[in-house]
Amino acid sequence: MTGRITPAAGRYGGRSAGERQAERRRRFQEAGLDLFGAGPGYRATRITDVCKAAGLSTRQFYEEYRTLEDLLAELHLYVNDIAEQSVLAVLPGLEELAPADRYTRLFRAYAAGATADPRHTRIAFVEIIGVSPRLDRQRLDRRARWIDFLSEQARQAAERGEIPSRDYRVTAAAFIGAINGLMHDWAVGWVDATLDQIIDELLQILLDRLHVSPPPTA
Known part of the structure; x- marks a missing residue:
């Protein structure tokens, strides 16, 4: 080459x-x-x-x-793959759960994959921002994959009569935007909260927009 x-x-x-x-x-x-x-x-x-x-x-x-940017691009895909694998690992069998429990498990699996290593969190939500048009496109492509995933999960839930039947793509896009924004601000120290508080807040946003009551606390 x-x-x-x-x-x-x-x-x-x-x-x-x-x-x-x-x-x-x-x-x-x-x-x-x-x-x-x-x-x-x-x-x-x-x-x-x-x-x-x-x-x-x-x-x-x-x-x-070729460049240092190539290494960053590779790491960005790697840390996204870790989060995606965490979600896919729990996905089988969740269809039998109530929607609140299903979405809670899915999102907590994502959060665990995205934040278990603080280095992954910073690369995924901070370091990748504004580097170049190429990496902006890569970031948006990965964002689109998550939007597609959430939209499909909502479509299936609507078909089962668990949530109102409508197009949830805007909801999915807004939720992914909320994740990116809040996780960025938390990672750089602009938001004074624990990780559990961040996860709970984002999960509540998702459940509210899907018109799903949160699961009862133990």
Whole structure:
């Protein structure tokens, strides 16, 4: 591929070229998570900082990425995938639950996936904002996936007669916007609240817009 350095093939130290490349990429990703998500942030980080944190050379960096933005883009998709997998893991079998319990479990699964690692939270809701048109498009594409998911869940609930029958796409878009805005403000310290308070507030917004009563507290 033009503009990329091709790593050497063959085995070295008992590992294949593919295994060595995967290990380098993992180290760059971990360094990026630390620097973007827990350290100075993407805008204050240089490629040499990532290489130093990863214990690798700039030559090795350019074997994996063209720019530092490429690493941020990869990490943004990675942290979104973690949240998505958390939701999909609990989705099977929830259809039998009352709508309040179903949406509560789905949203809490999302929140757990998105916030279990504070580095993920900062990358997903803070560091990705306003970097470039390319990353804005990537962020909006992922946002659209969540809107599609929520709209489909609402459509199915309406078909079962659990919630009023209407188009819930605007509701889904507004809710995803509320998540992004509130989580950004909480992550940067503009909102003085615990994570549980943030999750409860967002969940109440969702249930209110779906006209679903919250589940009883234990």
